[in-house]
Amino acid sequence: MNFPDGVSSWVPTKDHFAYIQTIIRSGEDISDIPSLHTVIGSIQTEVAKRERELEQNRREHKILIKEHNLLSSYAQNCSTLLAPIRRLPRELLAEILGLCCCHENGSFSTNPDEELRNVCHRGLRQLAQVCTLWRRSVMGTPKLWSRISIRIKLWSRCSVSPDTLLSMLTFALNKGEQHPLHLRLIATSSYSHSALVLALLVSHASRWKNVNMMVDTGLQKTLAGLKGQLHQLQELRLNSVAIESNVFDYAPRLNKVSVEATSRINCLPKLPWGQLASVSYRGKVTTGLIDVFSCLSVASTVTNVEFFLDMLVPSSVALWTPVHSNTQSLTLCFAVEDVAIVDRVFDSLTLPSLQTFVFAPHEETVPVWAPHAFHSLARRSTFADHLTYLVIGARISDEQLLDCLALLINLQKLRVFDYATHVAITDKLLLGLKHSSGRSFVVAPRLELLYMATLLQFTDSIYFDLITSRVNGCCEGQASPFQVHIRCRPTRKRELSTELLDNIAKLEKEAKGRLIFKRRVLR
Template identity: 40%
Template sequence: MRCDVELQAAQCGTEPDRMLSGSVALSAHTPQFHSAFVLATVHRLPNEILIFIFDLCCPEESRNSGEEVDNVSQKHLRELGKVCSLWYWCIMGTPSLWCRVEINTEFWDSVPLSTKTLLSLVEFALQKGGTHPLDVRLTVWSAEFRPAMEMLVEHISRWRQVHFTGNSVVSQYLAGVKGKVDQLTSLRLEGNQWKSVEIFKHAVQLSKVELYGRVDEIPELPWTQLREFRFQNRGARGANDCLALLSQAANLDSASFALRLNSRSFDTPWKSSSSRITLFKLRLAARQAELVGCLFDCLTLPALKALDISDHDGLSPPLWAPPQFAAFAARSSLRDHLTELSLHAQITDLELLRCLETLPSLTSLHVSDSDEHTTITDTLLNGLICSFDAAPLIPRLVCLEFTTVLAFTASVYNEVITSRVVARRPRNESDRFTAILRWREPANHEDIFTMLVRLTALKVEGGLLFYLYPGN
């Protein structure tokens, strides 16, 4: 507790005292103002509302040694507790406010406090949390800071959301841990060598898992109860085994994979994978269309409603594989139930139009292009215009979002949006059509102004929600 008092003293200074003295002096001359202050709404808020507000003040993950001290010491709670005695006792008497423990030991060598002091601050927060479920974020790369891991394991029965980053220091220690994780609902592991860890397979409430590492180092998990799964594979090998996890997790609602594909990805044949997920995200790095095609060839997703395909970590967008996607779409019956498509790939305007012809149930379309790979052109837009003498492409469309270099003319874009809004009016559909346009710099700002004027007028007339702003 001594280090805790020293930390508070160092952070307090004399400014709060001067503020309090000024407040007292002012209130002595203005009794009515003082009464209004006492009766201010914030002082009449129920504790439940105050606790909710205090909880929103929780800081983000540490980015430097100063933020690390603030996080470990729960500075936001200590500062709030200085406002008045009501807030102080509310904070000190509410275990849920102390249920987040953020530790990044990469900064501990450079902070002004000793490791012993930092650990005592962590212990103080753990004690104040009582038996309340615990959310933990821990980064450990050196055995020197293993005591932080040991301290958290003492509260293993409280773990609710856990995020561990590290190497064998963490994983080897957890491999020998015994205990129940009955309250664990969310797990995120970054690094390698997790395969020997067994405690998570007994987590009866675990439903969300995020893994960043190698597929051959995934620990045992209660696969059949998972509802959300994310995996980022480190390296090109093992991509086929990544997708095979879909069949292992039979009750998934959503899945996300980040994969780098090259010729080594196919040293062994890919396994066919089938899943009834409704949301599927793919972040791909692939310089050959054949690689993406092989991925489509092994997938069958007969309940898919939303598909999101884009680049991996800012690398070049993946090359599109039209024949293989068409076969995947037919095999999965996407024409009947896929309602949302987000696409940032190396695909031509004509290829995208042919793709959209097979997806008549789409209600939302999000497309991105760039200077190197232009997709959104007048050719694409002309194919999206609703006309009275022919059935429109993707007739149920209610949201159209482009992130673009503006390689098209403003008048054609305006005609697409106008025709879609007008086509919906006879059907008396209550939802307005949504158009979102993000432009990549440099852009022709005269074209942007032209679009803005016309579509703003259409927005005023009703039937349109229009958003226009810079985007990446």
């Protein structure tokens, strides 16, 4: 194989490589190849030329990469100008940013870091650092700064001084301008900054809308500045010390009040009772305390009332003053073991508009039921006409419960509870609730929801018969669509059988919407 005279446009092929390799392996004399030195020199020249071209290409490649990255970054920045969030109205952007921080100031702090985060509105400050647009939105939207949560006793343990926290609170209040204020405050006079903080908040009293406040007697004088300033107040939750300051009697928009009785209440608090729609009272009732139910008589427009009471009144106390109320919902959560006390409570009430009645435990004590007094209350208040929702968690027998339900012909929702010390949900109760077209009288014929928190001390087949009868009643138009919710309590001694659950699942499928079954098992 001959070598070319010049190699400027020549590139060796596989055959050329094979030829050279053959000569190398054979040890052949190459003296007859006079042009070899010339070829090598020419090839080395071409190699150097190619190296120069490669170096030039490498420089151009680096330039291209740099230009590519710059162009991509610039295009991305230009695209950002067209991002949907930049075209949002300011109000909508502020709402979105507010949702990002909705966890802040939603409840009382439990540790110093949470307290610092709440007081300084850390989430809002972090969002304000993202870009100028977001900073303008955060700093220029009073609503975002109008949720305040303070627990003074944690201030001394925060990583910044109480004076700094007070400055942060002042900043937030000023940023909120005149926007309605949601306020949570726990303060006691034993902490040096409590009076300063409360005075600062009182200076914004005209903004108060939703308030949850617990203070002690040492701060009552500071509350005096609230009187006549609560023009926007709608919801109020206070301890008994705060409410006894009597500064909440003029609040034209107030409609919901909750009282935590941390001390004795010796007179009916001065509140605009005639305009309240919801009242809640939590505390103890002893012989030295006012009859807490008397507020029902003066709250003429109230529709929802809740009492969470530790009933310590001895049975020798005389009957309370009769109370007549048009409330639509009454919750009585009692810690009481004396049936005479429950008798007096029921005997003192007349509730001609009641639709929802809840009788349940307060804390750990299961209250005793007063069947005869309830019958009188039901007849006196014509529960048969309007009571549609009943919750009973009490020491009540299955027979007493059936007698109670027999009075409530318009009942639609029933919740019943078993307790470790007392069982109400038995075969007798389930048989009594069974719907049958052949029976002249059906207990709760319009029942559409049966909720049971149970120890499962009943027979599965009877439970299934009850469900089937109610579903069939739906088909016949004699009862409302039926929902069954069962919660199996942890102290139960058995489980629902697989056969029962399979039968209910089959029935639920066949019922096509006339049955909804929900089961929750607590371990």
